[in-house]
Amino acid sequence: MMDCSNRYEKQMAVPVFGEEGQRKLASAKVAIVGAGALGCFSSQYFIRMGVGQLRIADGDTVSFANLHRQILFSEEDASNATPKVDAAVRELRRFQKDARIVGIREMITRENISDFVADSDLIIDATDSMPTRFVINDFAVRQNIPWIYTGVAGTEGIVMPILPGRGPCLRCLFPEDPDDAQVANCKRNGILPITPGFAVSLQVAQAIRILLGTVIPDTVIRFSVWDGTARSFRLSRNPRCPVCQGSGR
Template sequence: MVDKSKSRRYQKHILLPQIGPEGQRKLSQSSVVVIGCGGLGCTLALYLVRSGVARIVLVDRDCVELDNLHRQVLFTEKDVRLGLPKAIAAAKHLQEANSEVEIIPMVKDVTVDNIEDIIKGVDLVLDGTDNFETRFLINDACYKHQIPWVYAGVASTSGMVMPILPGKTPCFRCFLPQPPVPGDVPTCESVGVWGPAVGVISSFQVSEALKILLGCSSEVLMGIANFDIWSGEWEVFSLLRNPECPTCGQKNYEFLQKGMLRMTSLCGQEAIQVSPVQKTSLDLSSLAEQLRPQGKVVFNKYVVKLEVPPYEFYVFRDGRTIIKGTSEESKARQLLARYIGL
């Protein structure tokens, strides 16, 4: 049963027949990792904390910026002025909302070297990321350790949600067998993002997450939900498990072995070269058109150059990218996800 001193806080939850005292007790014994504290992650963490989930780990590599505030609902102008890391700022505001839960902020980049330690022992992982490299890592790590997770993504006015329960549903690689090539998938930088769309998608995502924590797996979405918040249109697509899937079919966990990208510091330069592990051949003309809204673009048949001061990006036909203006791998990953879409 729920402690009487806590029952008043959660009484409107407890009144729901889907939850009741036993369901609230389950939430009070659950642990969740939220990877990414941006637009999605803020709302995810907000409802986890206010729902009484016992232990919430917040992981993010970035700091709060002014252009975050229209959709990242936990942050304030003061956080921007102080230059606070998102995980730290989020934890502070969330703890003020519920002092009874444990909130653990981690200011770090999620990589092949640390993801298994980050998710160790938790009941659920939530995707609040902005890049496919991390999502493929999450998928492999969660399937390997039999931890459910919920994918979501938003760009422009639409987004999608997909719960993944190892052994019960298709995994992320059944949906997307290989990482998209640069320019194939729109980013918030290239097409913008509608604030309410982030709120709706993340609310649906955290609702699916809470159902999983409550043990209501039969009530969880089996497929992919796609919403366009502007038009009001939504669809649910069914998806079958692929017996040849490298993750849930063959259990190879390729991304835990090598990741998606190789990083190399260029000697004598403030620059990082990023090389995809998977071979690819880009349509540079299409990529150039995708990148034009973000800055000055120059391209020829060999390379696309994007200038976003103080950074320069050189994207080659084989997918290799040189980022000038930083010598930090974590910053290079952030910039690549933000501007190129990986």
């Protein structure tokens, strides 16, 4: 019988996380929308760190163009066009065979988001799609579920924890629906694998701070991995936001 009792000792030794962080993470249910680069990095962090339950959705299949940055997939997955969710769940179980993981082979829409998120405490944006982010935002704010907007392109990215009722939402930033042509994304701008890697480190840190109750609600983090810069700034709620209006403080 393997001794797994020291699995989390090094992370519990970090004072800001500690035993309380471990306990809260172990009872947390997290839903990740997307199993591309962001979803591969973040899902493996959550599983390796001991999240209570992980739900992950993606309707796409693995291709060779994914392999430089989508770290859970193999050449065999690309040759077989394996559904990303199937390959991700298979790999995640190799890190923690008893992990509670629910994989859904579908893109998330206004119709299925409620069933997908189910009883999750937190939603992670791992899409590369503004329309899908608005699906997440509108649902999460109305259901009072925190979520983390994460956008990456080229060598730059943005991470913004959204706490319904406590800080601005995505609609506060973009009152009109921007389409994917107006916002930098991987399709148009390309992507280096180090960019989602860095974004997810910031994203999972904010996720854990939400679970610990220490996140700062109005914070937006912008970074460039190439220039080696990151800065965070505060953003106010838009009093005319059609989604936030009437919710919270």
